[in-house]
Amino acid sequence: MGKIAELAKSQQNDIEKPRVTIADVLKKQWPKIEAVMPHHMNSERMFQLALSTVNHEPKLAECDIATLLSCVMKCSALGLEPSAVDGLGRAYILPFRNHGRMEATFILGYKGMIALARRSGEIEDISARAVYEGDEFEYEFGLNEKLRHVPGNGEHTPDKLTYVYMVCHFKDGGHYIDVMTKAEVEAVRKRSKANDKGPWATDYEAMARKTVVRRAFPYLPVSIEAQSAAVSDETTGGFTADLSRVIPPSPSVPEYEVPESENEAQEPSPGRKAACKTCGNVIDNVTEDAELSDIKFQCCDNPDYEWVV
Structure with missing residues (x-):
């Protein structure tokens, strides 16, 4: 032929x-x-x-x-x-x-994370906000925690953002607050797969607010479903x-x-699993050729991964 x-x-x-x-x-x-x-x-x-x-x-x-x-x-x-x-x-x-x-x-x-947190039934209210240059903002941790934020009239652009914070009120009367600086948010963004595109590019403030809520998840009464999503x-x-x-x-x-x-x-192939020695979170489906240094997910403040056999 x-x-x-x-x-x-x-x-x-x-x-x-x-x-x-x-x-x-x-x-x-x-x-x-x-x-x-x-x-x-x-x-x-x-x-x-x-x-x-x-x-x-x-x-x-x-x-x-x-x-x-x-x-x-x-x-x-x-x-x-x-x-x-x-x-x-x-x-x-x-x-x-x-x-x-x-x-x-x-x-x-961000809205998905908030929705998952509220499904636990133990949270009265949860929210996160961004602080910009020109805002009045002060906070204090310890036995007498306080947080005060008075928005100003400055520009609300990513380069003007200085802090993000979250406040969660529990139905039993307790509460939890956390604050992240712009530098901490940027450190998380740079480790993210979507650091320069997707929602980080189009909705920077929302992603910054999600970041502080996600960091607080281990300390909130959220469901296993919500923890798994994070x-x-x-x-x-x-x-x-x-x-x-x-x-x-x-x-x-x-x-x-x-x-x-x-x-x-x-x-x-189901891939490998890596566990964080700091907080215990497990990362599933890590590709066979990946190194521990390739894992960009931030499960806690000081992630330290090891392979799970």
Whole structure:
């Protein structure tokens, strides 16, 4: 057979080869995602929001499909709709390159973190605010804690931010406050995967407020669900081992190949686990080729990770 005939046959085989879109992959895996969804969520609405998220951020189509499905599953499990579509700041799904591979990453938003904290039923009120140059601000820790903030009329831009703080009142009458300087917020931002894009670029104040709330989570009466969400922030969601992997797309074909049979589908490696010796938080699904220094998640003030055997 001549080269031209072979090429024509190869192209015909490519045309006849079954392909599915991201929507088809979502439909196939949706029962697993729907199974972890709380009763108050609308399954059809969540499905459409997942598709809209990919349309809003086209590079998600280049990500390992298992990581994309995992992030959608994480949003569903937490009862938080992805905010890239409506901009409400509950949760985000963004693409990042990890050791040469594109992965979808779950990022918890400020409003999502506040919503999770309030679900515990033990919190009367929780909020976080930003302090800017020109504001009157003073605080004191100790036996007689105090915090006073009088907003001024200065510019509310990231370069003018000086502090962020959070205040949580418990239903039993107690309270908890925490304050972070701009330098501390910047240290967290620089360790973040999304340090120069995503919500850090578009909603800096909200992310700064989320940062101080997240640091306070270990000291608040929040649910295990909320603690888990804080730990899985800026990861692939933690569900990749529970989802069937399909072959990633070719750069020239924005579609996903599917195995000819279910038996040929390969289960993803669950990855390794790392535990923080300081606070005990566990980071799941660390890639096999990663070093401890590659872990950018800040679980506490002084994270010190070791591999969990």
